Amino acid sequence: MSALAPVLEPLTVLIAEDSATDLLLLSTIIRRQGHHVLTASNGVEAVDLFARERPQLVLMDALMPVMDGFEAARRIKQLAGEALVPIIFLTSLRQSEALAECLDAGGDDFLPKPYNPLILAAKINAMDRLRRLQATVLQQRDLIAKHHDYLLHEQRVAKAVFDKVAHSGCINAAPNIRYLQSPYALFNGDLLLAAYTPAGDMHVLLGDFTGHGLPAAVGAMPLAEVFYGMTAKGYGLTQILREMNAKLKRILPVDMFCCAALLCLSTQRRVVEVWNGGMPDGYVHEVATGKRTPLVSRHLPLGVLSAQAFEDRTEVWPMALGDRVFLLSDGVLDTADANEQLFGAERLQQVFAANREPDCLFEDIEQALAAFCGEVRDDVSMVEITLQAGQSMRATGPLYADSGQSCPLDWSVGFEFRAETLKRYNPLPYLLQLLLEIHGLREQSGALYSVMAELYSNALEHGVLGLDSRLKRDAEGFAQYYRERNERLMRLNSGYVRVQVQVAPTVTGGRMSLRIEDSGPGFDVEQVLARPLDVDRLSGRGLSLVRQLSSDVRWSDGGRSVCVEFCWEALA
């Protein structure tokens, strides 16, 4: 016994042997080694006993009456399933084919007669090690599978929440947006958001978080909330950008950030305003001339800089109806071929040049990518927005959840916004929130916001800053206008815009008059109103819009003061 390897734990060993003498001999040896023994005298008994008692190891005589050891071994292996039940064939056979057949039938080893107790014990121990190894592997596999299922379930739940947040805008509803997003795992590191402002402009964000999956989605949620919430309330790009940057800076780890391009497309003003931090060049496509103006990344991505250092400077480009804005993620440009050559911006330009049917641009790009690398990558995002007429201004319904028990109907309020405030504060969202306390006005919130925005920017740009809208007669002058606007605003140290709101009940409902005054030199109202409205002209849209949307517009004080009125019927 002392020569035998120590037994780790006693096993139950099934011995199938038709010779009673051999059976007795083997049983004695194995019991002495510390194991339990079950005995069978043919294959059928062995299979039955295995099914009933589930022994951990089998010693199987090859040649037996009723059912031989080969057949019994096959059946026992089938019953054992994935668990390893080692079968050691006991055989007096000497030919190689017969020994090989033992292993082919599912045997794990064989032991030639006559039996050597030392070899038998060593083989049982060796087989037991294998058996334990297999059991451990199976147990770990099942554990991994369980964890994996759990993770997938969590991701599915998170994705359901994420989809609600990220796709609650107008990305699928707006007829003028086309996009293509390929999923990476369950989440995409790329984020595409779109929503209407109260004035009917469209905000679009294409973002790309460092990393993929859950970490990217975690950052995407607050970003989407800020984007939708502030867009619906009438905030401009710069305020939204500041808020998004500050929020991401606060919550993301240092090495995570979000490259983003944010657009504001205005059909009314025929412009697109752009901020690009870390995304590849987008393009404004002038359909009439075929010209493509690149929208270049001028800033660090969101979530990198502190609020003080953050740059919110945007660029403004003119657009005609039918012109398109195209944005893409770096997945497109970073698609690599077999030699690790990148697709790159130049090949994209070639696709642009070769594109004959603008509506097939995505397909053309996908085909070019596929031809380049053999397959399209799985983290490619593209979006194209066409400037279209007729986006109606809608009441911003879901913002207001109060029941309307206390609707103020007889009041007035006045504000004066001075130089330091004009530089960096946009009072319009606040004013809109205030005016929408009046339930009768909510139906007209879109028109109200548009008129307010137009009159405020007239007062600021033409009044306080003294900019001449005639600068905006062509694309170059247009760019110059917005450069001047930024420069003059930064230098501003005096001047004001005053806003006066008067609300009074009438017999049928109510009336709100809004007066906006500025500190500028005023203008010749009659002359400006007499100018013909030229559809191709980039300037002068504001005043005609104001006159269309409000029931009464009057200028006074040499053009320095303007008053509009909105009336409403009492709600039933």
Added chain:
Amino acid sequence: MSVVSEVSLDGTKLTIAIKGRFDFGSHQIFREAYERFYKVPDVYVVDLKETTYMDSSALGMLLLLRDHAGGDDAEVQVINISSDVRKILAISNFDKLFDIN
């Protein structure tokens, strides 16, 4: 991929050289390259001479290094940049945060 870090004789400059791909796989080893030095150097230099590829998580790692080196007061130089890497840094405008030449 390998990361080799070396301190100048006077101990004021730490140079970290990245060979091969600079991506998420280098995260741990890149951090160790600057965190294991007890003495804080004045200047950090990231040498990309033998870097073949760089992705956005590598940009994140540069931000981690900058944060470790003192944030806005940090002096982090990125040297020996290939034209592909230069494009990546230019799109992200990382030249506003790092001394890139």
